[in-house]
Amino acid sequence: MERRDVHGHYEELAAEYDEHWIYGQHYVPWMSGQIAESLRLAPTDRIADIGSGTGLFAREVAKQLQPRQPVLCVDPSEAMLRQLGTPPPAGLTPIVASAEDIAAGRKPLPYQQLDAMWLKESVHHVADPAHTLQGLADRLAPGGRLLVVMLPASIQYPLFKAALARFEELQPDPALIEGHLRAAGLKASLSYVEHELRIDRDKYLGMVRARYMSLLSTFSDSEIEKGIEEMRIAHPEPVLAFPDRFAFVLGQRSGESA
Template identity: 45%
Template sequence: MDDTRSHYDRLAATYNANWEYSEEYLAWMTDTIAKHLDVAGADTLLDIGGGTGIYSARLRRLMSPPARVFCLDPSQAMLGQAPEGVEAVPAAADDAVRALAERGVPQVDRMLLKEVVHHFEDPAATLGRLSTALGPGGRLVIALLPPTLDYPLFRAAHEVFEARQPHYDDIAETLRSAHLQVSVAHEAFELEIPVATYVDMVRDRYMSLLSAFGDTELATGVREMEAAAPESGVYRFADRFVFVTGSRDG
C-alpha cells in the first residue's frame, strides 16, 4: 500500500491532466457511472480510491441537496485537490467503515470503486468489509478494466497488467457471497490521443502498473511504442470497462 500511496502522491500534480482525456470522455464516464450507480435517488455516496475527486464532484451535481459525497483515498496529495462540497476522507479502503463511522455515517446509499480493486491485497476480504457499509436498498458499483487491454502500451506492460488484473467474474462472485444482487455490463469509449501526448503519459507512469518498470526498462518500452506508432501520429483505441453492480434489498 505504501508503494501505491507513493505512486499517487507523485502523480497528484498531473493526475487530472493525465486522466481527463477530454470533456467528452469525462461526460461519458460520469453518465455511465451514474447510470449503473443510480445516484439520483441517493443521499450519500462513498467514492473509494476517488483520488482528486474528479468523479465525486461530478456525481454530486447529479444528486439532490443536501446529499453528502465522500471521497476516500490514502493519498493526502490527491485529496488536497478535492473540489468544494466533496468530503475528503484520508484512509485506505480497509479502513472505510471506521472512517465513515467517525463521521457519523454508519452506512451509505451508494458506493463507487473505479479502477481500484487491483490495489487490494485481498479483494474478497476488502469487498466483504465494504459491503457492510452499504445500507438497505443500497448499490455498489465496481468499474474495472477487462482482463486484456486495447491500450497502445509496450508488450511487457501488457504482460504485467494481465498478471495483476482481477477478473470481473471473480469480483461478481465475491459480491454474491456478500449477499448482494449482481449484474455485469460492458461499456466502451473510443479514444483519440496524439502519440506524443500518450508517450509522455507513459514516461510519467500515469498507470500504476508502469511503476513496475525501472527507468531503463521504461525507456526501452517507450522506444518499442514509438517504433510501432501509427503514421497518423494519433493513437485510436477503445477504453473498455466492466461495470459490476451489487445491490442490497431494501
C-alpha cells in the same frame, strides 16, 4: 519487476494526475454519467467514492446530480485529496482513508450507512478483495448499491508488449469480483461499457513516461524508455485511437432504500 509502492506512486503523481486522466473533454462526463446511471443515483442518496483520488469523477457526479448531502471522497493519499482544493468544492467531503479502513470500520464516516458507493479502478490495489468488499457491503443501507468499475482481464491500449503482459498478470478477473459481491450477500451483475479514446501520440507517450497507470510503476526508468521506443515504432500515427472498455460489477443489498 520492481516492487510497486502504490501509495508513493500516487503521492508523486497527485499534482499532475488530472492532466493525465482527462483524455478529452467528453471522457470524465461520460464515465461519471455511466457511474450515476448504473448506481441509479438520486439527490437524496448518501454516496461515497472509494479510492476517489483527486475526485475527478465524484466532482462531475456531484455537478450532474446536485446531491443534498456531500459525496464522500475517500482516498488514502492526502496529496491526491488536496487537489480537490481548500476548501473542497461544495458537495464533496474528503476523507483520508483506504478501502480497507472503511470496510473494517477503522475510519468513521459522516453517514451511518451508505446508499451508494463506487470503486473506480482501485479494486486491484486491495490486498484482500473478498474481505474488503464484504466489509464495504456491510456499510450499505437496505437497497444500497456498490459498483466496482474496473478494466477487463485484457486491454487494447497502445502500450508496449511487456506492459500489456504484466497487466494481464496482475489484473483481477471481473467475474471473480462479481463472485465476491455475491458472497457478500449482494445481488450481483456484470456488464461492460466502452468508450473510444483519441489522444495525441506524443501526449500519450508523455503519460506513459509519467507512469499514469500504477501498472507502469512496476517498470524501471530504462524499461519505460525502451517501451516508449517500442511504442513509437509500432504507432507512427500522430493520433492514437483505441477502445477503453470497462467492466461494471454491480452489487445491491436486499431491502428498500429509505
